[in-house]
Amino acid sequence: MRITCPFCGERELGEFTYLGDAKPQRPAADAGEDAVYDYVYLRDNIAGVMSEHWYHGGGCRAWLKVTRNTLTHEISAVEPAAGAGAAKVGA
Amino acid sequence: MADFSWDIRSPLDRALVAGPYGAQGEAGVSLTEIRDFDLVQVMARRGKAGEMMKAATARFGVAAPETPKAIGTADATLIWSGPDQFLVLSKDGKHSIEALDSVFAGSASLSDQSHARALISVSGDKARAMLAKLSSIDLHPDVFGVGAAAATSMDHTSVTLWRGQDRADGQAVFDLLVFATFAASLWHTILDAAAEYGVTIGHSEDLA
Numbered sequence: 001m002r003i004t005c006p007f008c009g010e011r012e013l014g015e016f017t018y019l020g021d022a023k024p025q026r027p028a029a030d031a032g033e034d035a036v037y038d039y040v041y042l043r044d045n046i047a048g049v050m051s052e053h054w055y056h057g058g059g060c061r062a063w064l065k066v067t068r069n070t071l072t073h074e075i076s077a078v079e080p081a082a083g084a085g086a087a088k089v090g091a
Numbered sequence: 092m093a094d095f096s097w098d099i100r101s102p103l104d105r106a107l108v109a110g111p112y113g114a115q116g117e118a119g120v121s122l123t124e125i126r127d128f129d130l131v132q133v134m135a136r137r138g139k140a141g142e143m144m145k146a147a148t149a150r151f152g153v154a155a156p157e158t159p160k161a162i163g164t165a166d167a168t169l170i171w172s173g174p175d176q177f178l179v180l181s182k183d184g185k186h187s188i189e190a191l192d193s194v195f196a197g198s199a200s201l202s203d204q205s206h207a208r209a210l211i212s213v214s215g216d217k218a219r220a221m222l223a224k225l226s227s228i229d230l231h232p233d234v235f236g237v238g239a240a241a242a243t244s245m246d247h248t249s250v251t252l253w254r255g256q257d258r259a260d261g262q263a264v265f266d267l268l269v270f271a272t273f274a275a276s277l278w279h280t281i282l283d284a285a286a287e288y289g290v291t292i293g294h295s296e297d298l299a
Contacts, residue, residue, distance in 0.1 A: 007174050008159060008242060012227045015244050058244035060173035080174070 001073050006080055007060045015058030022051040022065050022081070047071055053081055101126050101294070102209045102271035106278045112290040119217030119288030122281065125210040127296050128180060129187045130268070132202040133195060135175035142198035143175070150186075150194045161240040161253035161266075168298070170253055170268075171240050178204070178251065178268070182298055209274035211281070212295075213265040214258055217288035222265060224284040228252065232263065246280045248273045 004010045021043050027035040047070060054064045063081035068074070101107070103124050111118065133155075135143040147155035151164045156171035167181040179186050188203040195201060213222065219230050225245040229235060240253035251268040258264055269277050282290065 011243070014227075014247070058247075058249055059242045061242075062174055 001075075003054060003056075003064070003066060003075060004078055005056050005059060005062070005064065006078055007062055008056065011056070011059055015056060016064075017055040017057050019053035019055060019063075022053045049076070099206075102274040103211075103278055103294075106275040107292060107294060109293050110291075112282060112292055113286030114289040116289055118215060118291040120213065120215040120221050120285040120290045121218075122285070122290055122292050123212040123214075124294040125212055125266075125296075125298060126294055128182055128205065128210060128298060129184060130204040130208055130210075131179045131186065131188050131191055132172065132204050133177055133179060133191070133199045134202070135199050136197070139198040140175045143195060146195050146198050147177075150191070156240070159240045159242065160238055161255070162238065163256065168253075168255075170251060172242055172251060180210075180298065207271050208268045209271055209278075211267040211269065211274075211278070212255070213267060213281075214262050215288070215291075216262070217285070218263060218265055221281070221285045221288060225280065226252070230265070237263075245269075246277060248277050250277070 001013045002010050003013065003016055024039050024043075027039050049067060049069050052066050052068055054066050056062050056064060065077075065079050065081045066075060067077040069076070101124060107124055133143065133147070144155055144157070147169070151167060151169060153162055153164055153169070155169050155177050156162050159171045161168055161170045167179055167186050170178040170180060172178050179191065181187070184190060187205070188201050191201055222230055226243060228241050228243055235241075235254055237254050237256060240251070242249070242251055244250065245252075245267075248269060253266050255264040255266045
């Protein structure tokens with residue numbers, strides 16, 4: 001499998017580290033225990049198209065959001081995760 | 092208190108043995124460790140990438156790389172190392188961290204990497220063939236021309252690889268920055284990969 005880093009171009013899998021599901025969003029501080037439990041522990045095990053976080057640690061060290069089909073490994077989109085290139089996130 | 096002073100030496104001081112190595116005859120690969128350089132990591136602060144680029148242009152007379160490239164100036168090389176960050180490679184304190192401190196004040200964070208990396212220059216007829224064993228980057232001249240750069244891995248070790256100016260005899264030069272503590276390990280791997288082509292090994296104080 002190869003991932004096309006938006007900063008570096010197409011690279012082999014060995015340069016990347018997998019984090020996991022990119023969907024969970026940190027709940028608000030007053031969201032309650034169930035929401036926090038869900039955010040911290042519960043994950044969907046998707047057979048199909050999934051949004052994932054990958055880290056290009058063996059290259060430009062940017063975090064990426066990769067849209068990948070877990071059945072076919074087909075990658076349909078790769079974009080910088082929020083925070084990749086600190087200067088690009090707000091002022 | 093006893094007097095103490097640091098013994099400054101290259102991370103390849105022990106591993107590097109100058110002279111021929113591997114197959115006999117004309118060497119296919121030439122390895123030169125470059126010593127005694129200044130290397131500064133420049134990384135834009137949040138929302139300040141534009142300011143950092145302006146400061147770099149004012150300082151170096153050329154725009155700093157925003158894509159994987161190495162840009163040579165009269166007395167420095169600016170090497171892309173990731174989004175909104177680059178390395179400044181120079182000599183004799185011209186662009187040391189002390190010299191750049193005021194240039195990027197407020198726009199970028201600086202980190203002195205002068206003694207944190209080893210710099211290996213690879214050339215020779217078989218340089219590409221040897222590097223192809225270690226790297227998944229396409230080094231064909233049509234793809235990886237003079238000034239091309241990559242933040243990548245070789246033998247599971249992060250490296251910054253770029254193509255410098257060709258040698259006087261027209262041969263391509265590949266420059267390689269590797270973490271000091273990984274330098275000896277990568278050096279041995281490179282020697283293994285290069286042995287079949289014959290190697291000539293040396294070190295130099297010149298960036299060229």
